[in-house]
Amino acid sequence: EAGVTQFPSHSVIEKGQTVTLRCDPISGHDNLYWYRRVMGKEIKFLLHFVKESKQDESGMPNNRFLAERTGGTYSTLKVQPAELEDSGVYFCASSQAGGIEQYFGPGTRLTVT
Amino acid sequence: AQTVTQSQPEMSVQEAETVTLSCTYDTSESDYYLFWYKQPPSRQMILVIRQEAYKQQNATENRFSVNFQKAAKSFSLKISDSQLGDAAMYFCAYGLGGSQGNLIFGKGTKLSVKP
16 A cells, blocks of 8 residues: 655745645545644644545645645645745645544655745 | 643664653643654654553553553653664654544654664
8 A cells, every 4th residue: 555645855946936745645545634844843733634625724824825635635735935934844644534543744845945 | 722742852772772752741631642653764754653542551562662641641652672773753742533633743852773
């Protein structure tokens, strides 16, 4: 069984540019989560999808961040326009419906210069 | 608001020895879950062990065990017979499960294993 995959593994962009991160959850997992870790700080929750619906987006920092999950499969997280403070590692995780354990992807390291 | 605190930014252990990583949390809930995740240098984070708050018995997974003290809101991880492959960042996390599935993480403890 394939695990959670994320693309790209690393992205370097300039301030003001747009970046789109992609997450492919484990097949059949209804729940999909996005988290972010800024250097030296805690991993922070961003949002939670159940299938294609946003269950909880309370962690989204501002309206420069847009997450989608088309058809309840893969998800994208777009940052537009990127700011310096958006740099960090973005993790995606998925879990089964009713499942407690979350399976994490390898993360995307975003560097905004 | 729930918080998770890991007071040890870095720890070191000799191979084959035992090490304990500390974690405390704050919550007003009575039913919740606690987790220890391991993130090796290759970055893929994996679940090491989990504990349901309603269970009094401490969880154990091979060389990994926890000391869960609900009243004290403490959840430490003990690694016995440490191996070089145990070197990683260890994150303690708290979650309610269900529709409130998001996890709350501590800052992590970087564990080094000396040969």
